[in-house]
Amino acid sequence: MAVKFYKSENQVPLEMHKVRMVQKLNLLPVDERLKKMQEAGNNTFLLQNRDVFLDMLTDSGVNAMSDLQFAAMMRADDAYAGCETFNRVKDAIKEVFGCDNVLPAHQGRACENILAEAFCGQGKVALMNFHFTTAKAHFTRVGSTVEELIDPAGLIPKSNNPFKGNFNLENLAERIDQIGRDNVAFVRVESGTNLIGGQPVSLENMLAVTDICHDKGVISVLDASLLQDNIYFMKTREARCKYMDVKEIYHLLADHFDIIYFSARKLSFSKGGIICSKDPKYTRQLQVYIPLYEGFLTYGGIDVRTMEAMAQGLYESLDMDYISQGPMFIETLARELDEYGVPVILPAGGLGCHLNAGAFVPDMPHNQYPAAAVGTALYIISGIRGMERGTVSEQREPDGTERYAELELQRLACPRRVFTLSQIKYVADRVKWLWDNRQYIGGLQWTEEPEVLRFFFGRMKEIGNWQERLVEKFKEDFGDSL
Numbered sequence: 001m002a003v004k005f006y007k008s009e010n011q012v013p014l015e016m017h018k019v020r021m022v023q024k025l026n027l028l029p030v031d032e033r034l035k036k037m038q039e040a041g042n043n044t045f046l047l048q049n050r051d052v053f054l055d056m057l058t059d060s061g062v063n064a065m066s067d068l069q070f071a072a073m074m075r076a077d078d079a080y081a082g083c084e085t086f087n088r089v090k091d092a093i094k095e096v097f098g099c100d101n102v103l104p105a106h107q108g109r110a111c112e113n114i115l116a117e118a119f120c121g122q123g124k125v126a127l128m129n130f131h132f133t134t135a136k137a138h139f140t141r142v143g144s145t146v147e148e149l150i151d152p153a154g155l156i157p158k159s160n161n162p163f164k165g166n167f168n169l170e171n172l173a174e175r176i177d178q179i180g181r182d183n184v185a186f187v188r189v190e191s192g193t194n195l196i197g198g199q200p201v202s203l204e205n206m207l208a209v210t211d212i213c214h215d216k217g218v219i220s221v222l223d224a225s226l227l228q229d230n231i232y233f234m235k236t237r238e239a240r241c242k243y244m245d246v247k248e249i250y251h252l253l254a255d256h257f258d259i260i261y262f263s264a265r266k267l268s269f270s271k272g273g274i275i276c277s278k279d280p281k282y283t284r285q286l287q288v289y290i291p292l293y294e295g296f297l298t299y300g301g302i303d304v305r306t307m308e309a310m311a312q313g314l315y316e317s318l319d320m321d322y323i324s325q326g327p328m329f330i331e332t333l334a335r336e337l338d339e340y341g342v343p344v345i346l347p348a349g350g351l352g353c354h355l356n357a358g359a360f361v362p363d364m365p366h367n368q369y370p371a372a373a374v375g376t377a378l379y380i381i382s383g384i385r386g387m388e389r390g391t392v393s394e395q396r397e398p399d400g401t402e403r404y405a406e407l408e409l410q411r412l413a414c415p416r417r418v419f420t421l422s423q424i425k426y427v428a429d430r431v432k433w434l435w436d437n438r439q440y441i442g443g444l445q446w447t448e449e450p451e452v453l454r455f456f457f458g459r460m461k462e463i464g465n466w467q468e469r470l471v472e473k474f475k476e477d478f479g480d481s482l
């Protein structure tokens with residue numbers, strides 16, 4: 001938790017860990033950054049990491065591991081079947097969630113694929129607070145539709161609402177009745193709702209969702225990938241949770257949800273994916289798909305050393321000193337930007353600071369992709385790589401028309417335990433400059449547009465030559481500074 005400083009003006013989040021291994025960073029000159037961005041088709045996913053200074057693309061699989069995680073990796077047991085390593089993962093899941101039934105998968109989207117195979121299909125509807133890209137792609141791939149029942153307050157970019165990821169409870173009960181319980185694949189709650197700014201769901205709301213599901217006889221699923229940030233927000237924003245132990249919250253959720261899955265690239269500072277449940281009937285139903293798509297039931301496509309890191313990382317996800325670091329850094333960055341007038345999503349969520357690109361370039365139409373445009377501009381002027389979380393991240397409608405995102409966001413992820421505060425200050429400084437020079441930012445258009453998950457590998461070009469003019473202005477203001 002935050003340590004109180006003697007001089008309140010010096011107050012910053014204080015890391016409760018130290019850095020014992022470093023990786024050299026490279027900051028290219030601005031002309032080269034322009035060239036690299038254009039070569040990458042204006043898609044930050046297509047940049048090489050050697051050309052990136054601060055990699056804020058994602059918090060997935062890039063969190064810093066602890067000394068204890070590295071130590072644990074040394075004792076991995078790589079038996080194909082029945083390895084001790086998997087037993088240690090099971091022990092950790094039992095400790096954190098209280099669940100005995102555990103299935104491994106190679107990452108979060110693999111869990112989603114398995115849920116899709118087991119429960120989705122033509123005529124089935126997956127209800128959720130908000131979709132995540134890979135979840136929606138898997139559920140719709142097998143013929144299901146996805147419906148989002150987010151509380152409308154969640155889509156207001158700047159507010160005091162502490163739980164903007166909450167389900168609209170009234171609509172949930174009503175929609176289940178309208179659809180008919182047999183046509184509901186499941187109700188999925190995404191903790192730390194990714195695409196709307198890493199916004200948390202309150203404990204009260206999650207439990208109310210599961211009550212409705214039990215009442216109506218439909219399966220409740222918790223996507224716990226971002227649960228550790230969500231639990232930090234429950235502890236700090238929800239009166240009921242203030243004095244609850246972190247573990248008590250995890251256990252309470254596992255008592256109520258039928259199925260929990262998560263990407264260990266986020267939860268547990270490692271890699272891999274897990275599906276777990278208190279009720280063996282669900283894991284029995286799902287386990288047939290594990291050897292088919294992932295690997296044997298005791299490794300599920302995950303390297304055994306990584307599973308050891310996951311087991312240790314799960315224990316660390318109970319530690320408030322560790323789980324508070326990310327959200328506190330994000331809050332610091334978001335607050336500084338907001339005070340300067342830069343439009344950011346507030347309150348700050350987990351996983352990253354989200355620039356409200358729609359408000360950055362309010363006159364730019366959705367079909368010139370404002371969130372992507374702001375991201376390319378930011379890389380060019382700073383070497384910081386963010387991720388588009390707006391219209392480019394949406395899928396087109398089946399008839400080919402664009403589906404415009406509810407929010408046009410440029411996400412600056414803060415991988416957990418990775419950046420120093422001076423690096424966060426650099427981010428704030430360059431974003432402020434970009435805000436003051438936002439009139440230089442222009443739009444983008446497709447040159448190559450893949451049909452599925454286009455944001456990963458689609459290519460675009462600038463409309464006009466605004467990027468060159470942005471570089472000239474940068475040089476005018478910063479001289480020969482990198």
Ligand SMILES: Cc1ncc(COP(=O)(O)O)c(C=O)c1O
Pocket residue numbers: 060107108109110132134190194223225226263264265272273
């Ligand atoms: C909420 C959420 N669910 C699922 C996933 C998919 O996990 P993975 O990247 O491990 O496939 C992610 C990844 O970003 C996520 O944020």
